[in-house]
Amino acid sequence: MDGTRYLDRIGRLVEPGERVLAHAQAEVGGGATPPPPSDGTTPAGPGRATVASVLLNLLVPLATWDRGDRLVDLIGWGIAGRGAPGSAASRLHRALNPARPDGKLRHTLLAVTDRRLLVCVTGAVKLLSNRDDDERSLAETRVAWAVSRAEVASARVGWHRLNPKRLRIDFTDGSWLAFTVPIAESGAPLRAVAAALPG
Structure with a gap:
């Protein structure tokens, strides 16, 4: 356009x-x-949920998890x-x-x-x-x-x-x-x- x-x-x-x-x-x-x-519902700090979401994101790429997506974006595209x-x-x-x-x-x-x-x-x-x-x-x-x-x-x-x-x-x-x-x-x-x- x-x-x-x-x-x-x-x-x-x-x-x-x-x-x-x-x-x-x-x-x-x-x-x-x-x-x-922050909307008051987001947990603070990393934990087991972060590790699990990263692993799930790598194993099932079509599914999305916020923390897993952020790590994959960081590795693939940088900041x-x-x-x-x-x-x-x-x-x-x-x-x-x-x-x-x-x-x-x-x-x-x-x-x-x-x-x-x-x-x-x-x-x-x-x-x-x-x-x-x-x-x-x-x-x-x-x-x-x-x-x-x-x-x-x-x-x-x-x-x-x-x-x-x-x-x-x-x-x-x-x-x-x-x-x-x-x-x-x-x-x-x-x-x-x-x-x-x-x-």
């Missing part, structure tokens, strides 16, 4: 007087990410983010990966304005879509998470394993989360987002 169409839709989602400086379509990088914000439960990176990752996903594919859009970092999510995307499907998906784009620019410590694009286009956004609370685009796509939009964030 043409990037200017994303820009037009993002322009309708910002507050009056807010200017969009840069935007990019990207996905959270593969790898271990910050744990979700895609860090932060305590409830940190900015943790909240952002949860906003993009809700506890009860509906299983539909959506694109993630990063947008930097003169006031905030916005993370938007498109409507459901079909694998073999037509123009009407693309328009519907674009029309359903919404802001999933936003934070003041003052809460972003830094942003940079660099290499991670074989991908030279990984955007790492560091927050002032010490947490961070990485975003990537496929290797075949241009890294220019990610670099524009990184350049627009600091300051």
Whole structure:
């Protein structure tokens, strides 16, 4: 989809007087990410359940267990983010990966304005879509998470394993989360987002 169409839709989602400086379509990088914000039901610390979930994850790959998935992601992809439960990176990752996903594919859009970092999510995307499907998906784009620019410590694009286009956004609370685009796509939009964030 043409990037200017994303820009037009993002322009309708910002507050009056807010200017969009840069935007990019990207996905959270593969790898271990910050744990979700605590809801009071998650047990703290490793234990036998962790070992069992890792073993079950390896023996039955189609089944998922949170701690086992995190270890497999860490070994296979490395680290895609860090932060305590409830940190900015943790909240952002949860906003993009809700506890009860509906299983539909959506694109993630990063947008930097003169006031905030916005993370938007498109409507459901079909694998073999037509123009009407693309328009519907674009029309359903919404802001999933936003934070003041003052809460972003830094942003940079660099290499991670074989991908030279990984955007790492560091927050002032010490947490961070990485975003990537496929290797075949241009890294220019990610670099524009990184350049627009600091300051």
